[in-house]
Amino acid sequence: MFSLTPTDEQQMLIDTVRRYATEAVRPAAHDADERGAFPGRLVQTGWELGILPGSIPESLGGFADEYSAVTGALAYEELAYGDVSLALRLMTPALVAVPLLLAGTDAQRARMMEQFLGETPPPVTAALLEPAISFDPLRPATTATRDDEGCYVLNGKKASVPLAEGAASILVYAADAETGQAQGFFVEGGTPGLTVGPREKLMGLRALPAYSLMLENVRVDPGQRLGGEAGIDFGLILAHSRVGLAALAVGVMRGALDYAVNYAKEREQFGAPIATRQAIAFMLAECAIEIDAARLMAWEAAWALDQGHDARRAAYLAKEYAAKAALMVTDAAVQTLGGHGYIREHPVERWLRDARGFAAIEGLAIV
Amino acid sequence: MAISFEIPEKLRQGLQMTEAVAKGVMRGEARRLDEHEHERPATFISLMWPVLREQQKRQLDRQAAGGPKREGLGTLNLNMVLTFEMLSWGDVGQTLCMPMALLAGAAIEAVGTPAQKERFLRRFAEGDAPVWGAMAMTEPGAGSDTSAIQTTATLDPATNEWVLNGEKIFCTNGKLALDESNGIVVVWATVDRAAGRAGMKPFVVEAGTPGVTVDKVEIKHGIRASDTASIVFRDARLPYENLLGSAEVHRTDGTTKGFKGAMATFDASRPLIAASAIGVGRAALEFVKDKLAAEGIDIPYDRPYHALSAVQRDVIEMEMQLKAAWLLTLRAASMLDHGQHNSLEASMAKTKAGKVVTAITQQAVAILGPLGYSREWLVEKWMRDAKINDIYEGTGQINTLIVARRILDYSSRELR
Numbered sequence: 155m156f157s158l159t160p161t162d163e164q165q166m167l168i169d170t171v172r173r174y175a176t177e178a179v180r181p182a183a184h185d186a187d188e189r190g191a192f193p194g195r196l197v198q199t200g201w202e203l204g205i206l207p208g209s210i211p212e213s214l215g216g217f218a219d220e221y222s223a224v225t226g227a228l229a230y231e232e233l234a235y236g237d238v239s240l241a242l243r244l245m246t247p248a249l250v251a252v253p254l255l256l257a258g259t260d261a262q263r264a265r266m267m268e269q270f271l272g273e274t275p276p277p278v279t280a281a282l283l284e285p286a287i288s289f290d291p292l293r294p295a296t297t298a299t300r301d302d303e304g305c306y307v308l309n310g311k312k313a314s315v316p317l318a319e320g321a322a323s324i325l326v327y328a329a330d331a332e333t334g335q336a337q338g339f340f341v342e343g344g345t346p347g348l349t350v351g352p353r354e355k356l357m358g359l360r361a362l363p364a365y366s367l368m369l370e371n372v373r374v375d376p377g378q379r380l381g382g383e384a385g386i387d388f389g390l391i392l393a394h395s396r397v398g399l400a401a402l403a404v405g406v407m408r409g410a411l412d413y414a415v416n417y418a419k420e421r422e423q424f425g426a427p428i429a430t431r432q433a434i435a436f437m438l439a440e441c442a443i444e445i446d447a448a449r450l451m452a453w454e455a456a457w458a459l460d461q462g463h464d465a466r467r468a469a470y471l472a473k474e475y476a477a478k479a480a481l482m483v484t485d486a487a488v489q490t491l492g493g494h495g496y497i498r499e500h501p502v503e504r505w506l507r508d509a510r511g512f513a514a515i516e517g518l519a520i521v
Numbered sequence: 522m523a524i525s526f527e528i529p530e531k532l533r534q535g536l537q538m539t540e541a542v543a544k545g546v547m548r549g550e551a552r553r554l555d556e557h558e559h560e561r562p563a564t565f566i567s568l569m570w571p572v573l574r575e576q577q578k579r580q581l582d583r584q585a586a587g588g589p590k591r592e593g594l595g596t597l598n599l600n601m602v603l604t605f606e607m608l609s610w611g612d613v614g615q616t617l618c619m620p621m622a623l624l625a626g627a628a629i630e631a632v633g634t635p636a637q638k639e640r641f642l643r644r645f646a647e648g649d650a651p652v653w654g655a656m657a658m659t660e661p662g663a664g665s666d667t668s669a670i671q672t673t674a675t676l677d678p679a680t681n682e683w684v685l686n687g688e689k690i691f692c693t694n695g696k697l698a699l700d701e702s703n704g705i706v707v708v709w710a711t712v713d714r715a716a717g718r719a720g721m722k723p724f725v726v727e728a729g730t731p732g733v734t735v736d737k738v739e740i741k742h743g744i745r746a747s748d749t750a751s752i753v754f755r756d757a758r759l760p761y762e763n764l765l766g767s768a769e770v771h772r773t774d775g776t777t778k779g780f781k782g783a784m785a786t787f788d789a790s791r792p793l794i795a796a797s798a799i800g801v802g803r804a805a806l807e808f809v810k811d812k813l814a815a816e817g818i819d820i821p822y823d824r825p826y827h828a829l830s831a832v833q834r835d836v837i838e839m840e841m842q843l844k845a846a847w848l849l850t851l852r853a854a855s856m857l858d859h860g861q862h863n864s865l866e867a868s869m870a871k872t873k874a875g876k877v878v879t880a881i882t883q884q885a886v887a888i889l890g891p892l893g894y895s896r897e898w899l900v901e902k903w904m905r906d907a908k909i910n911d912i913y914e915g916t917g918q919i920n921t922l923i924v925a926r927r928i929l930d931y932s933s934r935e936l937r
Binding site: 155156157158159160161164224287288289290291292389392411415418419429430432435436438439440442443446447448450451453454457458466467470471474475 | 522523524525526527528529595596599822823824825827828837840841844845846848849851852855856858859866869872873918921922924925926928929931935936937
């Protein structure tokens with residue numbers, strides 16, 4: 155039955171996350187962007203909302219009936235309404251937990267799942283992006299070659315790895331030299347040949363500590379390959395990630411439009427609020443349409459994933475759509491504020507910088 | 522409730538039959554009807570009439586028996602948009618010729634009394650000859666500004682009849698309703714010009730009413746199979762009971778129910794027009810993909826920006842926009858089925874669909890080069906057909922205005 159009403163449980167989650175995003179995150183977002191980090195306390199409060207444990211099935215110790223991309227998308231939109239850097243910061247452990255859920259072997263789950271149910275976020279992350287203009291997530295340039303002893307040897311460079319500094323474990327995606335397919339490998343922090351580079355300086359997402367990574371002959375035990383000998387279908391993991399990013403983009407857009415609407419109704423020029431002019435009102439109306447469209451695209455792809463349908467195309471289109479719409483909407487928000495929109499005292503320019511990230515990043519969010 | 526995009530099995534089955542008509546009948550007739558404007562799609566009409574007649578009959582009989590208002594409550598509007606999308610994929614001009622009460626029926630359903638429903642809608646439920654209903658709002662001097670209509674309805678106290686005078690234009694199916702069947706047209710007229718919108722009332726005009734003339738039929742850019750009539754009223758007399766809703770002009774209980782109720786037909790019609798647009802867009806998109814595939818150009822959905830050609834990017838963009846518009850349309854229709862107020866969402870869907878399908882069909886012509894421009898193929902026709910969707914049932918701009926007022930919480934006076 156076609157319906158767009160979340161379940162009661164989902165609505166409770168939405169309300170909880172929305173409260174946190176509105177009351178705790180938003181007031182802290184400007185300073186976090188300027189300083190390059192959110193206060194640890196705020197991150198901890200966010201972790202205590204239990205979004206990730208709430209998405210892990212009961213059979214694996216979590217609180218969910220089953221894992222749901224739709225529920226994740228709902229939570230992500232609300233988090234990003236608060237701040238997208240914080241959302242990515244908070245959900246970095248999900249970059250490992252969800253691939254484990256989707257593709258891990260029983261042994262890998264048994265070994266690694268518990269850390270996601272604790273009182274503090276585990277120091278784990280994932281590395282997918284690479285510092286190349288023509289980066290293709292399904293065909294990474296980083297390689298994994300088997301040596302004589304059956305271990306995998308990783309070589310390559312990674313970019314924008316969140317929280318890599320001090321990470322106990324990094325899920326590194328590399329092309330299997332035999333098949334050319336992207337596969338995941340758990341690399342422990344401090345493994346010889348693994349170097350965490352300096353913190354990256356990005357246009358936006360500045361409150362998210364992200365690092366480059368060097369892998370030079372990093373040896374990984376075969377048991378550390380995600381999915382074991384069979385490996386993974388990375389396209390599926392990527393589809394989940396894309397839906398997550400699309401939902402985050404919707405949250406950013408919604409925040410930007412709310413702000414622009416309020417501003418346009420307050421700001422008077424030529425003797426009337428600028429919102430009473432069609433030039434402004436129409437721009438905002440188009441933003442509202444794009445936001446709803448992007449949300450529906452994300453939900454539909456998430457729903458298809460939850461149904462077990464092949465949703466790669468839906469997820470790809472949802473993410474492309476959301477990335478484009480996010481730029482359009484945040485740009486319109488800056489434009490609505492005119493000169494004031496360009497000043498960092500108003501958040502709209504930050505949202506424009508953040509929104510540009512959606513076109514550039516893949517695999518930085520997994521619902 | 523839970524979030525679900527599942528189309529019920531029953532609707533999907535029905536859609537297969539619709540697809541067979543779209544593919545087997547409409548596509549084959551599409552070019553001929555475009556080249557021979559004002560010819561009727563006889564095959565399509567004769568196929569659809571028994572089906573639509575039985576639907577209308579079941580609905581009327583159920584109402585007469587005091588049962589629930591509509592069959593299959595919960596999926597009616599969803600089914601309508603799915604059907605319209607599919608038929609319009611076949612051919613939008615023919616789709617518009619469906620023999621049914623359509624907009625007139627929606628207005629009568631919204632505000633008509635049980636007696637009015639029986640009197641005006643029974644003709645759509647019986648007989649061998651198809652019947653059409655139509656709605657007449659637009660006038661030469663009143664397009665988007667519907668409150669500017671000049672057609673008057675004056676009550677003649679001597680006979681208790683309404684006397685209509687004025688001219689309506691751009692009335693879809695007006696000729697089919699008045700000249701070619703025993704149909705009806707719901708005509709908007711003012712009973713009090715000074716009262717503005719509050720004075721506007723819908724009247725049912727039956728075929729054969731003296732003083733009502735179909736003046737001309739437009740020749741058009743596209744949807745040529747559809748008749749677009751001008752209707753002139755010269756002292757056309759209607760029984761008092763042909764007024765839908767109350768004759769009251771000034772608000773007594775804080776509402777103008779008749780006007781609002783009938784305007785609510787837009788909540789149902791706009792998603793239909795959006796769906797219709799999307800059907801045309803899908804036809805063009807599928808055609809382009811087929812032709813490109815024949816040239817060895819496939820459309821990958823897992824490649825990064827740099828690995829795609831400009832044409833591949835175009836097609837992905839077209840598909841993405843079409844899907845976005847379609848989801849907005851499904852939402853607007855489904856909200857009605859769930860008893861939710863959907864004016865905002867209906868306008869969103871209509872605006873988006875009208876805009877993107879106009880762009881998609883234009884791009885389809887461009888991608889196919891000289892062949893796209895040729896009348897040998899239907900793409901150029903789809904481009905012409907698509908454009909109407911950004912115009913009728915409220916232009917893209919009017920619907921954007923409605924969205925703007927809603928998100929800004931402004932009245933029509935605050936945001937003009």
